[in-house]
Each structure stands twice: as C-alpha cells, then as structure tokens.
Amino acid sequence: MTNHASDLIVTENLRKDYREDDIVVPAVRGVDLVIKEREFTALVGPSGSGKTTLLNIISGLDSPTEGRVWLKGKPISEMKGAELSDFRRDHIGFVFQAYNLIPVLSAEENIEYIMMLQGVPKNERRERVRKILGDVGLQGMGRRMPPKLSGGQQQRVAIARAMVSRPGLILADEPTANLDSETGAALLDIMRELNEKTGMTFLFSTHDRMVMDRADRIITLKDGRVARDEIRAENPIR
C-alpha cells in the first residue's frame, strides 16, 4: 500500500475505455503507479499504448472509467469544474509537443498568464517572468510574439510558462518531437537542471532516445498496461 500524502502521483487500478458506437476500446487497463517528488520519469511505449491517455487522466484532463488518481494526496480524479481547474493551475505545468503558446500574447505575456490567473501581483509577476526568461536562456526576448520566435525558443517559453507558477509536477508530451536534436538536447538539459535545482517532478511521454537517456526512471507501457518499470539512476529522494 502507498502513502498518498507523501507520494506525488498515485494511481490505483486505473482503467480507461473509449466507446465508438457499440465497440469498447480499452486504452488503459489497470495501471497502478506511484511517482515520487523530484523524479525525472519517461513514459515510453509504442503508439496506442496508452501514454497520452494516462497523462490526461493523471492531470485531470480526462476522467478514468475505473480507478482513482491522487496528486499531492488529493483525489484529482474526483475533482470537477473550477476546483479541478484551480488545482491544475497551481500544481501542474504542461509542456506540449507543438509548444501551443497563445499567438496573440508576447513571450512574457504567455509566461505571465498562469500567474495572472493565480492573482499574483503585477510586480511579482514581472520579476518572476524576468528571472525565468533568464533561466531558459531567453533574456531580452520577452516582448517577441511567438511567430517571431524559432521552434526551440517557443519551446523554451513553453517550459518557462509551465514552471513559472512553481507547480510540483511538469507533464511534458513529446517536448522534443518538433525540435532538431541539438535544440532538443539543450532543452532537456535545461529541464534536468531545473529538476535538480527546484525539485520539480517531470513526467515525459516520449519516443525520444535523448529523453530516455536523461531519465531516472523509464516506465514502458504496452497495450494499456505497465510492461516494464526501470529505475536507471539513483535518486536521492527515493
């Protein structure tokens, strides 16, 4: 049995079925998983193995057909509406494959957005944006609009956006898929450094070898089940 209060993510017998007409398609079939704070974990597996569905359920973007999810000891799978939105806002950062910045907001406005939702005072927002832009190597580029930034720069902004509100968990979906290997490696190094510096937990869904090489732990999914759970580096917290 797990300690829900101290573990960051706990899933219990997680199942998700999709229905298409009368056909039931199982996407996740009874996943029990514990992810602790400060982990740098890669969720890998072939297409259709259930990686995206599992991330969606863990983050509360989708609801499970069966089972429960606890995040920071809170049953996120049972939250709804504004409570769920606020919980996600305060505890989870997202990095998407296609960056997905708001194109009409500048880099610094994109980063500021979540803090604005949190009601962080303007001066503090500005200060945190300035600092995190420095952390991701984008000093002086805060006023640029997303279309004026390269793919790598946009993904750095996305990382900054995900981290600026200081969530406990960063979920990253194929964050290097649209980047060249050099840029991808640089971004992974930034994330790894931030993981070690801030203690934020990273959970990646990926096919990228570079991500796997940097991960402490690799969870392999196959047909909606955990096929392998490999700890590749010793984490001081574990």
Next chain:
Amino acid sequence: MGFFIKLAWRNIFRNKRRTFIAGIAIAVGLASLIFCDALIRGMKDNLIKSATASFLGEGQIHARRFWETQDAEKTVNNLPTVLDGLRSEKDVELFTLRTMSLGTISSPANVSSVLFVGVNPETEQRLSRVDDVLEEGSYFRDGGKRDMVLGGDLAELLEVELGDRVVVTVSRAGSGDLAQEMFRVSGIFRFHIKEMDGSFAFARIDKAREMLGLDGGAHEIALKFRDNRFALDPGNPFWDTYSREGNEAVSWTALLPELTRVMDMVWVALGFLAVILFGIVVFGIINTLFMSLYERMFEFGVLRAVGTRPSDVRKLIVCEAGALAVLSIVMGSILGFVLTFVLAQTGIDYRGIEFAGTGFSELLYPVLHFSQFIIYPAAVFVFTILVGLYPARAAGRLTVADALRKSL
C-alpha cells in the same frame, strides 16, 4: 478582466477578413437603423410642417363642435376677449382669423363643392404657406375685394384660368338663405395635398363675412406657437384656458389624429425593422464566434489545461463578442453618420407624395440626433453580448481531453 479584454481584442484581429466581414454585417445593420431613425424624424418634421405650416396651424380655436358640423352659425364665442387673451400669451407667436363654409363654386364649364375660406391675407400669409405654393397669379396683391385664390385641381375641374370669373354659393348663418357672389381668379395654388388642391378656395375675410352674414365673427382662429413642441403637450393649461364659454382650443395632434397614429406606427415599424436586422445579424455573429471557437479548439484546450476556469473561457468569448461589437459600432456609427449627413444636406425628394392624409411639400431632410448614436449602438452592444453567450456556453462546456485529443 482587463487581461481578457486585451486578449479578446487581439484575438478578433487574428482573422482580419472574417472579423471585417462580420463587423461590416453588424455595421450595416446599425447604420441602417441610424439612417431609418433619422429619416423618420425628418419625415415627422416634414409632415408636421406640411400639415401645420401649410394651412392648419399648430393649434386652433373654434366654437365647440364647429369642427365636426362646419355649421356657419358656430362662430368663436366672445371673440374680442379671446383675441385680447391671445395677444397677451407669450407662447403664441401669431394667429389669424378665418371663416369657413361649405358651398358650391361654379364656372361656365363646371360646378363643384368647395370649402370657402375667408382669410385676412396679411396675417394668413405669416401663418400658412398658401402664398408660397402659388403656381400662377398673385396672393391678394392688387387689393381687389373679389379676388379668389383656389386650388390647382379645382381650377382644372372648373376649367378656369387667372382672371376668369367663378360664382360661389354659400348658406348664410342664421337664416340659412343662400348667398351668391362672383369672384375673379387671382391666384392658383398647389399644395400637392388632394383635399386642399381640389376643394379649397380663399377669399378676403371681409367679403366672406358679408356673404355669410357674420358681422365681424370668425369660425376659426389658427395659431402658431413660438416653440412647435408647445402644441405636442396635451396637458398644457393653454388648451383649457381657451376651451371655455362654448369654445374649444385644440392642437394639431387632435385635429390630425391619423397623422399622430401613423407616426407612432412608423416608430413601431422601425422597431420591427430593428428586430429583423438584428435577427439577420445574429446569425453572422454566432457563425463568426463559432468558427473562431472551432478553429481554436486546441488552443482553448490548452487554456483549460493550464488552469483557466470554464467561467474564464466563457468570459473570454463574451469579451470577443464585445470587441466585435465595439469594432462594428465604430464602423456602423461612422457609416450611419456619413450616409445620414450627406442626405441631410442634399435632401430626398418625396414632394408630391401623400402620406397619412398630408403630403411632403418640401425636400425630406433626415435629422441627425445624438440619441441615434447612443441608443442603437448600446442596443447593438448589449445584443451582441447576449448573442455571444451561446458560443461562450459551448466553449465553457468543451471537454479538455477532446480539445487536446491530437496532442497531450
């Protein structure tokens, strides 16, 4: 809220062409409403002026029931006292006395019924526009006692021209005996109002009194006020003051109730027009907002994923509807102003067309009024916001995982 307004304002310019097309649709609707309002105001002013300044006056005093019976015996009671009172009224700009009698008019070629009106040419000229609409001849200029000014249609019926003789037959007050006099046609007018052009004949009031046996009396006192809004107030004590001792004082609104009713109906028609225009516009707004919503479904998924509440997503869509409304209102107000302003300078020629028993005697000038740029834009804004609630509701209910299905 300020952040969402900024975001909404920028969002509506992401697809400039679509925003412009939707904005123009709303703007044209707004401009149409502004112009129709201005046109109705101009039409109202024109018709009231036609009805009152042509001949009727803004108010009248008669003996009670004269207006209904046209009985020659029913002259204004206590005329000298009434006239003294009117002279001391600061709101009365001028007045004129008339006799009015139904009779017949004949020429060698034809005979017709006529409303034989005795007027004081000097005061009548200042109150009514008979002298302004003369097609031929002059307006009692040569001082001839038997001069007669008659309507163009009546002259055509009688086949008379300037200088020709006509004979008027009326019934004398009291005895009811017939009185007959010969007049000479000195002027022919045309108001483009069928009733007036076809049956009115004016003579000097002294001659008319003599024929009717009135001995200084008058059937009607026509009034003009310093402010034409004076006559629009039925609760004004003026009407009670002069509705005594067997007399009745009435405003033009009572004399021409059909005109008032028609104008009310025109305003109602404008209301229907507004509903139809808004109805057309509503589909444009909904279509634009839904297209924008579906086009950015993934983006809304991202917004929700990073912690934006459903209520904030709804707020954003409503702000986008508001931003579209503001843009449309600016375009529509400019368009409406320019269109109305240009036509208010050039005028629209409806002369000769009868409407509600009267006619347009002058060019119709649409009237710009500040309320047109407050009421209608405010209505468009509120309406657009209300319409925006529907797509906003849909946006608030979207499932985040569905919106993000192709990515995370």
